[in-house]
Amino acid sequence: MKKIVLVSMVKNEADIIESFVRHSLTYADELIVADHQSSDATWDILQKLRAEGLPLTLHRLYRVELAHREVMNRLTREAITEHGAELVLPFDADEFLVNDENNLSCRQVLETLDPENLYCLRWRVYEPLLPDQDRDRFLLSRSCKREQDFHGAQKTIVGADGYQNGRPYELVQGAHFGKYLDDGSSVPMIVVPFLHTAHFHWRSSDQYETKIATSWLNNVSKYTVHTVTASYLKGGFDSLMHHESAARESIMEHAAEKFNLSSYVKEQELRYTSTERADVQANVMAAAERIAEQLAETKVLLRQKIVTMILVWSGQEEASWRRTLRCVCDQTYPYLEIFVLGTSNEQPPYLKELKEREERAGRTVTWIPAAEASRDASDGSWAQQLEERSHGDYVQWLLPDEVITPDKVQHMVAFLEMQDQNFGAAFASGREEQAGRWQAGEYFHLSEPILANVPENFRKHFLKTGHYPIGGLSAGLFRRHILSAVRWLEPCFLDGRPMLFVMWQELLRAMQSSAQRGFVAVLRGSFCEVPQDVTPDDFLWWQLQWANMLQAEREPSDTAQTGWKIFRALGGDIRQQEAVLKQSSLYPAYLQLLDLARTYEQC
Numbered sequence: 001m002k003k004i005v006l007v008s009m010v011k012n013e014a015d016i017i018e019s020f021v022r023h024s025l026t027y028a029d030e031l032i033v034a035d036h037q038s039s040d041a042t043w044d045i046l047q048k049l050r051a052e053g054l055p056l057t058l059h060r061l062y063r064v065e066l067a068h069r070e071v072m073n074r075l076t077r078e079a080i081t082e083h084g085a086e087l088v089l090p091f092d093a094d095e096f097l098v099n100d101e102n103n104l105s106c107r108q109v110l111e112t113l114d115p116e117n118l119y120c121l122r123w124r125v126y127e128p129l130l131p132d133q134d135r136d137r138f139l140l141s142r143s144c145k146r147e148q149d150f151h152g153a154q155k156t157i158v159g160a161d162g163y164q165n166g167r168p169y170e171l172v173q174g175a176h177f178g179k180y181l182d183d184g185s186s187v188p189m190i191v192v193p194f195l196h197t198a199h200f201h202w203r204s205s206d207q208y209e210t211k212i213a214t215s216w217l218n219n220v221s222k223y224t225v226h227t228v229t230a231s232y233l234k235g236g237f238d239s240l241m242h243h244e245s246a247a248r249e250s251i252m253e254h255a256a257e258k259f260n261l262s263s264y265v266k267e268q269e270l271r272y273t274s275t276e277r278a279d280v281q282a283n284v285m286a287a288a289e290r291i292a293e294q295l296a297e298t299k300v301l302l303r304q305k306i307v308t309m310i311l312v313w314s315g316q317e318e319a320s321w322r323r324t325l326r327c328v329c330d331q332t333y334p335y336l337e338i339f340v341l342g343t344s345n346e347q348p349p350y351l352k353e354l355k356e357r358e359e360r361a362g363r364t365v366t367w368i369p370a371a372e373a374s375r376d377a378s379d380g381s382w383a384q385q386l387e388e389r390s391h392g393d394y395v396q397w398l399l400p401d402e403v404i405t406p407d408k409v410q411h412m413v414a415f416l417e418m419q420d421q422n423f424g425a426a427f428a429s430g431r432e433e434q435a436g437r438w439q440a441g442e443y444f445h446l447s448e449p450i451l452a453n454v455p456e457n458f459r460k461h462f463l464k465t466g467h468y469p470i471g472g473l474s475a476g477l478f479r480r481h482i483l484s485a486v487r488w489l490e491p492c493f494l495d496g497r498p499m500l501f502v503m504w505q506e507l508l509r510a511m512q513s514s515a516q517r518g519f520v521a522v523l524r525g526s527f528c529e530v531p532q533d534v535t536p537d538d539f540l541w542w543q544l545q546w547a548n549m550l551q552a553e554r555e556p557s558d559t560a561q562t563g564w565k566i567f568r569a570l571g572g573d574i575r576q577q578e579a580v581l582k583q584s585s586l587y588p589a590y591l592q593l594l595d596l597a598r599t600y601e602q603c
Contacts, residue, residue, distance in 0.1 A: 004028045004110055005085035007075035009061070009068060011036040011218075012210055012283055013093040014045060015203060015273065019139040020093045021049050021056065022268040027097060027106035030083055032075050034059040036066075036218075039286035040210075040279075045272045057083075062332050062407040064294045065222030066215065066230070073170045080160045086115045088158040090175035095155065096140060096198040097121075100264045109195050110157075116166070118178050119157035120189035122150045122196040125252055126261075131204040135275040138268040139200060145256040146198070155197045156189065198261065202251040206278040209246045212236035213280060214287040221291050240280075297414040305417060306335050307409055308392025308480070310488075314496055315344035316400040325354055327403045333410040334362070337392060341382060342369035343496035370496070383490035386483075395483045399498050401530075402474035408527035412477040415450075415523060422518030424455065424511040425478045430470025431526040441470030441530060444522045451522040455511035458520050459504075460559045466546045466566055468504040471528025478507065485510040501545035540586040543567070547593040568594060 006028040010017060024031055033056065035043050043060070050056040061071065072090045079085040087110060089097070097106050113119060129143040153176055163169070168181045178187030202208050216233040223229060236246035309331075311324060328338060338358060340351060347367065355365040366389060368382050394416065396409055412426050429444035429451070442465065444451055462468050469475040483489070492503045511520060547567060553560040581587050 002086040002111055002113075002115070003084050004087045004089070004107075005030045005032060005079040005083050006089040006091055007032045007034075007072065007079050008091050008093055009034045009036055009071045009075070010038065010042060010093040012038050012040045012042060012214060012278070014038075014041040014276075015135060015207055015278065016139055016200065017042050017045050017093055018049065018270050018273045019268065020096065021046070021054065022138070022270070023096055023140060023265060024089075024091070025054060026266050027110060028089065030055040030057065030079075030085075032057045032059070032079055032083070034061050034071055034075060036061045036071075037064070037287075037290060039214075039283050041272075041274075048272050060405075062405075062410075064218060064291050066218040067222060068174060069170070069172055072175050076158055076163065076171065080164050086160050087113060088160065088163070090156060090158065090171055091197070092174070094200045094203070096200070096265075097195055098140075098198050098261060098264055099194045099196075100261070101194045104194060106195060109193065113157065113159065113192065115159040115161040117159045117162055118169075118187050118189050119159070120191045121155040121157060122191070123154050123199055124150050124196050126198045126200050126259075127202050127252065127256075128200075128204070129258065135204075136270060136273050138270055139203075140198070140261045140265045141267055144259055144261060145252075146259045147252050147254045148257050149254055150196065151199070154189075157192060204277070205245070206280060208251070209236070209240065209280045210278045210283045212246050213240055213284040217284070217287045217291060221294070240284075293414075296418055297410055300414045300417045301334070303417060304335050305393045305413055306337060306391050307333060307394045307396055307413060307477075308386075308390040309336055309338045309396045309398065309409075310386070311338065311340045311398045312400060312498065313340055313342045313344060313348040314400050315346055318349055320401050321348055322350065323403050324398055324400075325350055327406065328398070329354070329357060330406040331409050332407050333413060336363045336409070337390060338363060338365045339386060339390065340365065340367045341386075342367065343493060345369045381487070381490055383488040386488045390480075392480055395478045395480055397473045397476075397489070399473050399500070402472050403529040404471070404474050405527045405529075409477065411527065412523070415521065416477065416479070419521075421452070423452070423521050424482055424518045425476050425507070426450075426521040426523055427469045427476040428471060428527040429522050429524055430475065430528065441472070442467035443470055446522065446524040449524050452519045454517075455508040455520050459508040459512070462501075462504060462508075463546075463549055463553065464559050464563045464566070466543075466563065466570070468501055469522075470526070471530055472500050473498070473503055475528050476507070482507060482510050485513075497541070499545050501542060501549060505549055536581045536584040537586060540581065540584050540590050543570075543590055544586060544593065547596070551596075 004027065006024050008020075008031065010033060013020070021031060021033075033046060035046065035058065046056065046058055050058060076088050076090055079088045091097075099106055099109060124146055126144050126146045128139070129145050134142050156171060156175055156178065158171070169178045169187045170181060171177070172179045178189070179185070180187060212233050215230065216237040219227065219230045219233065239246040309328060311328065313321065338354070340348065342348070347369070351367060358365050368385055370382060394413060398404070408428070415426055416423055429446055430441060432443045442462065486492075486506045489503050489506070492499050492506060508520070511518070546563070550560050550563045550567065581590070
């Protein structure tokens with residue numbers, strides 16, 4: 001059997017995305033879907049479908065502009081090179097593959113295609129007959145109508161051998177055609193028998209108005225107001241701008257006929273699709289806000305501020321190390337210098353590949369193993385090497401198992417560069433549902449874009465609650481002089497193991513005592529991922545750090561007193577899991593600290 005992969009770029013398709021995914025998996029082995037900054041429930045539904053165990057690879061796009069051609073070609077290459085696809089179907093979420101001519105399934109027809117060729121799929125426009133009824137039902141089971149004739153446009157099916165090994169070409173104009181890269185001529189296509197694409201471009205007036213408004217804004221951000229590409233959107237956008245409805249009862253250009261697709265497709269039960277109408281104003285405002293934000297980020301990019309990214313290699317599992325490398329390589333901010341700090345002297349895997357890839361992008365990669373740092377640095381420390389060899393205006397740390405989103409550095413540099421106030425650092429508020437079983441981290445629910453306060457107040461808050469920010473050290477972006485003041489956190493490692501709680505406390509103290517004393521900001525949103533499963537050893541290591549910091553707090557201290565009470569209360573809750581915690585060698589020391597907490601509370 002051939003490996004068949006469907007790739008798609010989607011935006012604000014909450015009304016249809018579940019129908020699209022479930023139907024496509026009746027003939028495709030896998031789906032690769034890139035979400036283009038949806039502001040409705042599209043991304044949540046995709047995540048729920050993946051959580052079911054469906055073969056669904058998800059990406060988020062961080063570019064505002066409507067880069068359909070670039071994204072679809074990248075996804076096609078990914079399907080072939082990383083997923084082993086022999087046939088790739090580049091579809092939009094409103095396109096459904098069907099066969100209403102005979103009893104052959106879509107899969108059976110696709111199996112007959114030669115991976116050497118580029119294929120042409122006939123295209124037909126469909127619409128729900130009753131757009132405001134049964135919105136939570138499988139789309140192809142609802143009553144519909146369709147154009148009597150096939151449309152002049154078409155879709156493509158890409159044969160992997162021809163795309164990868166033949167004369168180089170790329171998909172263009174919404175993946176409707178292929179163009180050779182050498183002379184721009186069209187790639188010959190073979191018509192696929194029996195199958196056609198049922199295109200549900202219009203599904204309701206609210207859905208169509210949302211598509212017009214947001215797609216036109218994204219389109220203009222790539223081209224200009226004067227563009228041939230997707231220019232049909234402009235008329236509807238102008239109507240909305242003049243407080244007129246852009247809704248249409250139909251977009252069919254030719255006479256329509258009633259048609260029942262349900263007898264030609266497999267029925268699908270939907271779990272996550274609601275009857276809720278699209279909120280046109282909310283979606284338009286979300287798109288406009290993101291475009292305005294990117295304008296500010298573009299201004300900052302012109303300043304070419306360097307960010308020093310420090311990745312710590314401690315010999316941890318290869319899978320987590322690879323995730324960390326991927327998040328570094330995927331950063332949208334271009335002015336990075338990367339230091340791989342080895343608390344273990346063994347060179348990490350993929351380091352050579354990382355160097356080659358990043359140096360092609362103009363980013364340097366430097367490997368600093370612990371033994372070599374001690375031998376070469378003027379004071380015998382890797383902190384001195386970082387001080388002498390790094391040039392960043394800002395510093396981003398990534399400890400083992402920490403992962404950040406591709407837009408994290410870009411957002412935070414823009415924030416720190418564009419403020420009227422002096423901020424020494426910023427970190428993300430995180431997401432509440434990211435909490436692990438024990439080590440939840442600190443989540444800030446913000447009603448405004450940021451929460452700003454002096455560093456000492458944050459230090460006391462973390463000490464009192466026992467939580468540093470969700471995402472650990474990776475949550476923050478720090479000005480360089482802060483790291484210099486704490487010797488690049490070298491004293492905050494014990495036998496190569498990072499003491500996160502100590503790191504945050506020392507960083508906040510340095511900001512508070514700095515000659516450039518300023519504020520710390522918490523940005524609304526989440527730019528970090530944290531492991532869901534926290535081991536007993538990890539949990540107890542965190543608890544021991546917290547207790548040691550409480551012990552070191554000067555007396556009398558209301559902060560310390562409150563912290564000890566919370567520490568003991570948490571200890572009472574988790575003693576019920578004593579059998580699990582005993583697996584850690586740190587458990588006896590933890591019990592001693594619980595006894596110490598009782599003493600402090602009595603005092």
